[in-house]
Amino acid sequence: MLRAHWWRGVATVARLIGDIDAAEDAMQDACVAALAQWPAEGIPANPGSWLIGTARHKALDRLRREQRRPDKEVAAVREVGEAQAASPGPAGDDQLSLIFACCHPSLDPGVRVPLTLRAVCGLTTTEIAAVFLVPEPTMAQRLVRAKRKIRDAAIPLRVPPLEDLPARLAAVLRVVYLVFTEGHRPVAGDEPVRAALCEEAIRLARVLADLLPAEPEVTGLLALLLLTDARRPARVDDRGGLVLLADQDRGLWDRAAISEGTALVESALRLGRPGAYQLQAAIAACHSTAARAEDTDWRQIAALYGELIRHEPTAVVEANRAVAVAMSEGPHAGLVILDALGADPRMARWPLLHTARADLLARAGRDADAVVAYRLALELEPPAAEREFIARRIGELAAEP
């Protein structure tokens, strides 16, 4: 309940005093005050305004106390803050300003996700350290360093001007996407899924889509996350192993999330400015709307991947296109694309390439070659859930006559 107001609270105070770290402290103080007062006095009519108002007072008090600034200066900050609050900027400017600062291109890409989880989502340093499997002091130090840079280099807490918006927005969407990926397919740790991170990413995408309704990629990202997350209940079996899309129990899929995601991606594509997130969402929608795996429109999916590669010319996209082509035209057509990719030694170190190849080889009836490809994937140390899946596939292929 308190966390739902964290983003707005930190954003408002950060814009008021120009310091994210102090804004987090003030919001933390406000939450402590709420936990002390609300049970006795009842929850205020507007908890959000209460929290933000309290956080503002705490911040100004602290400013006066710690910096021993003359009262006149604090009064000036208060006035500026009130003028800002009163100025008719687009709603949610404070919130956007905060996330744009946390995802600023001058910050190390590796710190943008943790910083967003801390300042925007309100996760504790302990929680974030656990996500990235680093000791808490290490994570605390990274966060402090990033916030210090924002302050010292005067990274602005402001919505970027229109000409910079596309590039800056792309950096923000990337961070939201990475938060989701870390939940959906964790690189760190042995858990197959971290649901809390998936939900946090969807919450971020939802607020962004509300604040920036004219940006189809934002809507596209929200659609992609909803459609992907809709399959979460069917993705992991009772023993924690990953279940392939084709083998998933489609009855477990979240129908409400699928229809919302499908409607969102359609509305985004109607704006006529397709992008990588919209196309990935369209692909996810193709999978999600097939009643059975064999009803999947692979020809359409292969075409969408062909379109996606123009926006995101990466080997990962090409490998996925190969799989879609294999499904619509037969395994040999897909293997031709994968073998071309595998010729690049950097790609040969990517476990999923070998897993995909193994799958197509098995479909083509070349079981022995498939086992060899699966073994290559295992040698590259994929995440635990995938290791288990591959071992199972090797067992199945070896058992077949």
Added chain:
Amino acid sequence: MKYMCLVYANREEDLSTEVLSDFPTVVRAMREAGVYLGSGRLKAAGSATTVRVRDAETLLTDGPFAEIKEHLGGYFLLECADLDEAVRWVATIPGSRLGAVEVRPLEVAMGTEH
């Protein structure tokens, strides 16, 4: 906020030709926008002397402090509202196309502002 923008370039010859032609236009635009505090071009890295004082003894070494492929070739001192504004101006400096520009905010201690 004052930003020191240190221009590092790979080949000084290229940088100097480019700077000579574009420099006045860039500086004029910066002056008109009120962000320009100063700039300077350094002579070749070979002219550098590095000074260290150890145990009250002044030690000199020939050459720049760090031997790297890119040499410090010049600087711009800008007064900007924030990093975004500084980056926008730095992107107009010819050195940012040929080499790289390190943007560092100046520490402002009370009473040392000039």
